[in-house]
Amino acid sequence: MISGTSHDGIDVAVVDFRLTGGLLEGRVGHTASTPYPAELRARLIEALPPARTTLAEVCELDTLIGQSFAAAAASAIALGGPVDLVVSHGQTVYHWVEGAHALGTLQIGQPAWIAERTGVPVLSDVRIRDITAGGHGAPLVSVLDGLLLGAHEGGAGALNLGGIANMTVVRGGELYAYDIGPANALIDAVVTSRALNPRGFDEGGRIAASGRVDAKLLDVLLDEPYYGLPAPKSTGKELFHLGYVEAALAQVGHEVTEADLVATLTELTVRTVADDVRAAEVGALVVSGGGCRNPVIMDGLRAALPGVDVAPSDDYGAPSDDKEAIAFALIGWLTAHGLPGTVPGGTGARAARVLGTLTPGAGPLALPAPVAEPPRSLVLTR
DSSP states (O other), rough: OOBTTTTTTTEEEEEEEEEETEEEEEEEEEEEEEEHHHHHHHHHHSSTTSOOOHHHHHHHHHHHHHHHHHHHHHHHHHHHHHOOEEEEEOOEEEEEEETTTTEEEESSOOHHHHHHHHHHHHOOOOOOHHHHHHHHHOTHHHHHHHHHHHHHHOOEEEEEEESSEEOOOOOTTEEEEEEEESSSHHHHHHHHTTSTTSSOOOOHHHHHHHHHHOOOHHHHOOOOGGSSSSOOOOOTTTTSSHHHHHHHHHHHHHHHHHHHHHHHHHHHHHHHHHHHHHHHHSSSEEEEEEGGOHHHHHHHHHHHHSSSSSEGGGTTSSSSTTHHHHHHHHHHHHHTTTTOOOOHHHHOOOSSSOEEEEEEEEOOOOOOOOOOSSEEEEEEOO
């Protein structure tokens, strides 16, 4: 289970894994997306950087989000059948990065609520161990990308377009991964703050399609030092938030209509992603996340990358809306079997690490026997 940087709700995937030789087979069963209650989402947005908040508010949000995750887990078990382990990514509220180094990260959504509600052990707090080993704790989906796309001839890029765009590049059994920059974060911030859509995002890319790209504003936005940092690197809404957009608008010196603003922020996503895909020299780009439902972004990427096969991750057995939840289910399986859930090239860590913290369920905590060798490839089916 995960609520990503769009902080709009909880994505859930029930996955049954079976290891045969070096092949891990994952059968994806029940999937769902549960929106946060409107009041909870509003409180969460108000507490996120660059806003100031209190420890009291953090405590209350930790409880309320934990209870929301518990309800989503109970529903998934009722509809998808019993499970051995619940993996809760929780909600990222702060990712501490200075320059090229991640120093800390905070995900809230108290896992004890899930364990108490379901009686099932819970794996949580999955990012921090990688950071203690010198990594960025992101993008953790790279472990799934490496297993899923490792055999792709000519190399492949796995692109996730959530609040932040991240990409895993897989070639010849090696991979590297990093956060590119904003995907939907800035678009959503503008749509929400200006009440352009009650759902808080540019549905179907209609607002962007009705506007024109403001060249001067785009130049200001592209002059962001983060884009010049070498991989591995990570970012989040600590940098890319509404105040960031307002500061860029102040530099432009002329009025920008709402439609033109959304069109320009959408083009920023297309431009930064396409530049990095070209630099990676891959033959295929496998796209997931909410941004792949935006035809302005997808058409823009296909136009900018004429020699690259741009396709949704659905074509590889990972439904684009559920891929991150599936990735955290995979991390749970790896941890339960004593295997690392990271690839050093994906996060920049010194070495791979077994991830997460375990909260017992209703009975004694019992893990399966450790697996000696990690899987070499992954096949997902429905």
